[in-house]
Amino acid sequence: xxxxxxxxxxxxxxxxxxxxxxxxxxxxxxxxxxxxxxxxxxxxxxxxxxxxxxxxxxxxxxxxxxxxxxxxxxxxxxxxxxxxxxxxxxxxxxxxxxxxxxxxxxxxxxxxxxxxxxxxxxxxxxxxxxxxxxxxxxxxxxxxxxxxxxxxxxxxxxxxxxxxxxxxxxxxxxxxxxxxxxxxxxxxxxxxxxxxxxxxxxxxxxxxxxxxxxxxxxxxxxxxxxx
Amino acid sequence: xxxxxxxxxxxxxxxxxxxxxxxxxxxxxxxxxxxxxxxxxxxxxxxxxxxxxxxxxxxxxxxxxxxxxxxxxxxxxxxxxxxxxxxxxxxxxxxxxxxxxxxxxxxxxxxxxxxxxxxxxxxxxxxxxxxxxxxxxxxxxxxxxxxxxxxxxxxxxxxxxxxxxxxxxxxxxxxxxxxxxxxxx
Numbered sequence: 001x002x003x004x005x006x007x008x009x010x011x012x013x014x015x016x017x018x019x020x021x022x023x024x025x026x027x028x029x030x031x032x033x034x035x036x037x038x039x040x041x042x043x044x045x046x047x048x049x050x051x052x053x054x055x056x057x058x059x060x061x062x063x064x065x066x067x068x069x070x071x072x073x074x075x076x077x078x079x080x081x082x083x084x085x086x087x088x089x090x091x092x093x094x095x096x097x098x099x100x101x102x103x104x105x106x107x108x109x110x111x112x113x114x115x116x117x118x119x120x121x122x123x124x125x126x127x128x129x130x131x132x133x134x135x136x137x138x139x140x141x142x143x144x145x146x147x148x149x150x151x152x153x154x155x156x157x158x159x160x161x162x163x164x165x166x167x168x169x170x171x172x173x174x175x176x177x178x179x180x181x182x183x184x185x186x187x188x189x190x191x192x193x194x195x196x197x198x199x200x201x202x203x204x205x206x207x208x209x210x211x212x213x214x215x216x217x218x219x220x221x222x223x224x225x226x227x
Numbered sequence: 228x229x230x231x232x233x234x235x236x237x238x239x240x241x242x243x244x245x246x247x248x249x250x251x252x253x254x255x256x257x258x259x260x261x262x263x264x265x266x267x268x269x270x271x272x273x274x275x276x277x278x279x280x281x282x283x284x285x286x287x288x289x290x291x292x293x294x295x296x297x298x299x300x301x302x303x304x305x306x307x308x309x310x311x312x313x314x315x316x317x318x319x320x321x322x323x324x325x326x327x328x329x330x331x332x333x334x335x336x337x338x339x340x341x342x343x344x345x346x347x348x349x350x351x352x353x354x355x356x357x358x359x360x361x362x363x364x365x366x367x368x369x370x371x372x373x374x375x376x377x378x379x380x381x382x383x384x385x386x387x388x389x390x391x392x393x394x395x396x397x398x399x400x401x402x403x404x405x406x407x408x409x410x411x412x
Contacts, residue, residue, distance in 0.1 A: 011388050014363075041404045042395045049340040050363050058259035062273055066255055066280045067248045073281055074242055 001029045006036040010043050232296045236287055251280055254297065257365065258304050264360045265308045266315075267349050275311050279304045301367070302375035305357055312353055340403060347397040355390035358383055 001009075009026045012018045018026070030037035238246030258279055263272035282303050290299055348356055357376065361367040369387075373380045398404065 011391065014391055038399060038404060039395060042399050043391075045340065045403050046344065046391075046394060046398060049337070049344045052337050053341055053344070053364065055256075055260045055364075056263035056269070056272070058256055058276070059273065062259065062276065063248075063251060063255055065273075066251050066277050067244075069277055070247055070251065070280055070284045071244060073284060074247070077285070078242065 001025055003029075003033060003036050006030070006033065007039065010036075010039055013040070014043055014047060233292045236290060236292075236296070239284065240287060247284070254300055255280065258300065261301065261304055261360060261365060262308055264348070264364055265305075265353075265357055266311060267345075271311060271315070275304070275307050279307050282307065298367075298371040298374050301361070301371070302377070305375050308357070309353065343398060343401050343403055344394070347394040350397065351390050351393060355386050355393070358386045359390040359394070362387055
């Protein structure tokens with residue numbers, strides 16, 4: 001064993017973890033090494049002095065002082081937690097009330113604007129604030145406006161129709177349909193008339209062609225007879 | 228023991244005065260002794276002990292029920308002592324703890340030895356002093372010291388060995404070892 005090993009054994013001695021075998025080895029080394037013997041002696045003296053030491057005793061009033069301070073702190077802590085809880089509750093209630101106020105005022109504005117825009121078709125106030133019902137009502141309003149615009153257009157067209165198509169006298173064609181059928185009858189009459197008018201021309205042309213053909217016929221047999 | 232401590236803590240959290248007093252009574256003596264030995268000043272130790280318990284009850288909800296209560300409180304005490312020492316270093320010189328204590332009987336050899344040991348402990352750097360006090364004067368195992376000081380066990384062993392060697396050297400120089408045999412031939 002060298003001095004380094006001996007110092008390690010002294011540390012284990014002060015740890016209270018020195019086995020009998022190590023103790024024998026330590027004793028054997030310190031008999032031949034003055035420095036290690038002195039170190040072992042001082043270590044034993046230190047352990048002896050530590051055993052003689054007494055634990056510092058707290059004053060009698062310290063326990064009461066600590067308990068009082070802790071209880072005061074606990075009360076403050078509980079009071080602070082209650083204050084925080086109450087504040088959070090108040091803030092939550094205020095937030096809910098504010099949100100409700102703004103919701104209600106927003107709904108009122110929507111009704112007013114809706115009445116202004118859809119004064120004719122939507123004269124009833126909107127009973128439901130839900131989105132589905134609002135969309136449904138909006139659809140109905142658009143449909144009503146479309147129907148109204150279509151009806152107005154048809155009415156105006158009916159009013160303008162007599163001005164575009166002036167009325168015919170009572171002796172004339174009373175309706176549009178006979179006026180439209182008249183050209184077809186006229187064309188037939190024209191066709192019949194033209195056919196009748198062209199009949200003499202066609203018959204005269206046919207007769208002229210027959211005479212011409214007849215005059216050409218006799219010349220050809222004479223020529224054949226003469227040859 | 229752990230269930231007993233857990234029940235005590237639960238009652239303290241409910242604000243029961245008896246439980247608060249019981250918890251203070253269980254630990255305040257040892258916490259005060261640790262603070263007094265580390266700080267070497269009784270009045271400072273009283274103030275720090277009170278601060279320790281205020282902090283303990285403030286953070287009692289964060290205590291791990293699976294672990295014993297004492298090392299957790301001891302860790303808080305160590306931290307408060309560190310903070311106090313760093314603040315005290317910035318202040319003017321204070322009355323020494325040994326002068327602050329009441330006068331005792333006339334010193335004998337053992338009293339001189341105790342005084343020399345105390346003086347040697349106070350000359351240690353703060354970390355070494357805390358480890359030495361916790362191990363030798365309060366019987367804390369390495370693992371609990373490591374937990375309280377938030378350092379590895381190996382570091383705690385190293386600090387303790389160095390602290391011992393420094394104290395032994397001082398005691399040797401102060402002549403605390405009078406009878407050392409001669410080398411054998």
